[in-house]
Amino acid sequence: xxxxxxxxxAWTAGAVLAVVLAFSSIAxxxxxxxxDTAADAPELWWRYRTIRMRPAYAxxxxxxxxxTRMAVLRSMDAWNAAAGxxxxxxxEEGEPATGLDTNLTRxxxxxxxxxxxxxxxxxxxxxxxxxxxxxxxxxxIFRRTSGEILDADMDLNAEHQNWTVTDVPGMVATDVxxxxxxxxxxxxxxxxxxxPDATMFFESAQGDLEKRTLAQDDIDGLCFMYPAGRxxxxxxxxxxxxxxxxxxxxxxxxxxxxxxxxxxxxxxxxVGRRAVLR
Numbered sequence: 701x702x703x704x705x706x707x708x709x710a711w712t713a714g715a716v717l718a719v720v721l722a723f724s725s726i727a728x729x730x731x732x733x734x735x736d737t738a739a740d741a742p743e744l745w746w747r748y749r750t751i752r753m754r755p756a757y758a759x760x761x762x763x764x765x766x767x768t769r770m771a772v773l774r775s776m777d778a779w780n781a782a783a784g785x786x787x788x789x790x791x792e793e794g795e796p797a798t799g800l801d802t803n804l805t806r807x808x809x810x811x812x813x814x815x816x817x818x819x820x821x822x823x824x825x826x827x828x829x830x831x832x833x834x835x836x837x838x839x840x841i842f843r844r845t846s847g848e849i850l851d852a853d854m855d856l857n858a859e860h861q862n863w864t865v866t867d868v869p870g871m872v873a874t875d876v877x878x879x880x881x882x883x884x885x886x887x888x889x890x891x892x893x894x895x896p897d898a899t900m901f902f903e904s905a906q907g908d909l910e911k912r913t914l915a916q917d918d919i920d921g922l923c924f925m926y927p928a929g930r931x932x933x934x935x936x937x938x939x940x941x942x943x944x945x946x947x948x949x950x951x952x953x954x955x956x957x958x959x960x961x962x963x964x965x966x967x968x969x970x971v972g973r974r975a976v977l978r
Contacts, residue, residue, distance in 0.1 A: 729895035730921030735847050742847030744889040745925060745932040750790045751888060755818035756797040762863040771865045771876040778881050782914045786923035789888060802853035803839035818854045826859035835861055835879055838886040846936050852887040872907040882911045890921050
């Protein structure tokens with residue numbers, strides 16, 4: 701089962717590989733992703749509050765690996781700093797990814813992987829069906845009955861997009877930090893926000909750097925979902941073993957069915973045009 705939230709644009713023919721999810725919200729604008737479109741479907745969340753990402757920096761050829769690394773770390777730091785005293789969610793940098801298979805490319809659902817890879821896809825590795833204007837695809841593996849996220853992979857389009865880390869006006873193409881900061885919000889379960897000032901807002905301009913910095917709406921979403929010292933609102937009390945249990949992919953009975961969610965996010969937008977969620 702594949703579903704997800706999609707960025708589409710005026711120059712892209714419809715949503716690619718996507719079904720727009722229904723989201724829930726409280727008084728704030730931020731939204732949480734659900735396991736499907738049902739209004740009462742479980743919302744997505746992580747049981748463990750430290751999310752270790754394994755970036756493959758050398759897979760991006762437009763930018764030196766160390767410069768790419770620093771941009772990705774700044775994206776993680778943006779969320780970590782925002783957590784402050786209100787949340788105990790933490791992004792960490794793990795060992796560099798070696799195997800480059802992700803939830804997007806491997807063609808099967810595996811809960812024994814759980815490596816949370818970040819990979820740029822050069823030619824010819826970007827999926828044709830994803831579209832040339834799609835900047836990134838975030839895929840989550842989760843338990844269908846509880847919404848618990850088990851794995852999150854981020855694939856970024858280096859075949860059709862030019863990536864930069866500079867902030868010099870006129871030199872910015874698709875910014876690494878801008879994009880990864882947005883994507884990390886999807887990694888921990890946020891959807892697209894209707895707040896135009898939010899990092900999780902559903903549109904972005906070519907050369908955009910504003911999503912590098914979180915807005916209050918983004919912070920509110922983080923702190924609501926992962927309050928320090930308390931459980932995620934709406935998350936069930938889980939009795940099933942963790943990932944070390946050896947349960948089979950998609951097993952039934954004692955374990956919840958496992959599904960894949962795909963977030964198609966941050967489509968490239970030409971200056972003067974608007975990207976809209978369809």
